[in-house]
Amino acid sequence: MSDIIAAADRSATPPIRMRREAGAGLADELIHLPLLARYAASLFMVGLTTAVALAVERLAAPSNMALFFVAPVVLAATVFGWGPSLAAVITGVLAFDFFFTQPKYSLEIASPSDIWAAGLLLVIAAIVSGVAAVARRRVEEARDEAMRAEALRALAHKVVEGCCGEEIVQAAAATLGLIFRAPSVVLAERYGALKPVAVSGGARITEAEEAAAREVAQLGVPARAETYPFPHLAFDLWLVTSRAGRRYVLGVDFKHAAARRPAAPERSVEMVMACLAAAG
Numbered sequence: 001m002s003d004i005i006a007a008a009d010r011s012a013t014p015p016i017r018m019r020r021e022a023g024a025g026l027a028d029e030l031i032h033l034p035l036l037a038r039y040a041a042s043l044f045m046v047g048l049t050t051a052v053a054l055a056v057e058r059l060a061a062p063s064n065m066a067l068f069f070v071a072p073v074v075l076a077a078t079v080f081g082w083g084p085s086l087a088a089v090i091t092g093v094l095a096f097d098f099f100f101t102q103p104k105y106s107l108e109i110a111s112p113s114d115i116w117a118a119g120l121l122l123v124i125a126a127i128v129s130g131v132a133a134v135a136r137r138r139v140e141e142a143r144d145e146a147m148r149a150e151a152l153r154a155l156a157h158k159v160v161e162g163c164c165g166e167e168i169v170q171a172a173a174a175t176l177g178l179i180f181r182a183p184s185v186v187l188a189e190r191y192g193a194l195k196p197v198a199v200s201g202g203a204r205i206t207e208a209e210e211a212a213a214r215e216v217a218q219l220g221v222p223a224r225a226e227t228y229p230f231p232h233l234a235f236d237l238w239l240v241t242s243r244a245g246r247r248y249v250l251g252v253d254f255k256h257a258a259a260r261r262p263a264a265p266e267r268s269v270e271m272v273m274a275c276l277a278a279a280g
């Protein structure tokens with residue numbers, strides 16, 4: 001293994017970057033907190049809810065206090081996902097039992113009505129948590145799909161505008177990085193050699209991977225990482241030939257991606273390939 005080519009991350013084209021910045025907010029930052037921090041935030045919300053419920057305990061019947069603990073479950077499921085919301089469900093039921101049922105400050109429940117209230121809280125919170133988690137996942141999927149479409153639209157727009165080849169290649173690498181949320185690279189023929197000319201997401205490609213890209217270019221077939229005959233390859237590789245006869249190899253590092261490798265990444269890659277092919 002020789003020198004590793006480490007290129008600086010190239011940002012997306014301006015229309016994409018502005019859209020991402022406009023859509024980024026507090027909710028996006030919270031969603032991408034470390035897992036431990038999300039669990040801690042969920043438990044904190046349950047603790048805050050318990051404090052509020054204790055402050056207004058005299059104004060409501062003990063059985064009605066269970067409704068307070070639905071709120072942190074909904075927030076945890078919407079913002080943090082299924083795991084933290086489940087933690088909020090369990091700790092919420094325990095807090096309700098400990099502070100608001102007889103005998104107080106004990107996990108025992110003496111009154112049948114309190115048993116029903118605790119059980120109902122558990123069922124309602126679990127159902128709401130599941131629904132909110134599914135809704136959150138669908139919102140994320142829709143947002144990701146919109147970002148992919150915007151990235152491809154911006155790349156196609158550069159081709160239509162007749163931008164220079166280097167600019168389109170850079171945009172292609174950035175588009176791959178946005179679509180898959182993964183380090184991406186575009187290799188191109190220069191002076192008879194196939195070399196990286198554009199990277200995104202801090203992609204790092206080794207000399208051995210360059211050799212694999214050359215083999216892909218010679219055979220004309222794509223290569224999948226960590227499979228025969230490239231068990232140590234980190235990048236999935238695809239070959240595209242422009243209308244001027246220039247060959248490019250596109251690479252996506254799914255091993256270091258923010259999400260799992262999609263079942264059929266070719267569908268999106270082929271759109272980027274078509275833009276490069278049309279660019280000449």
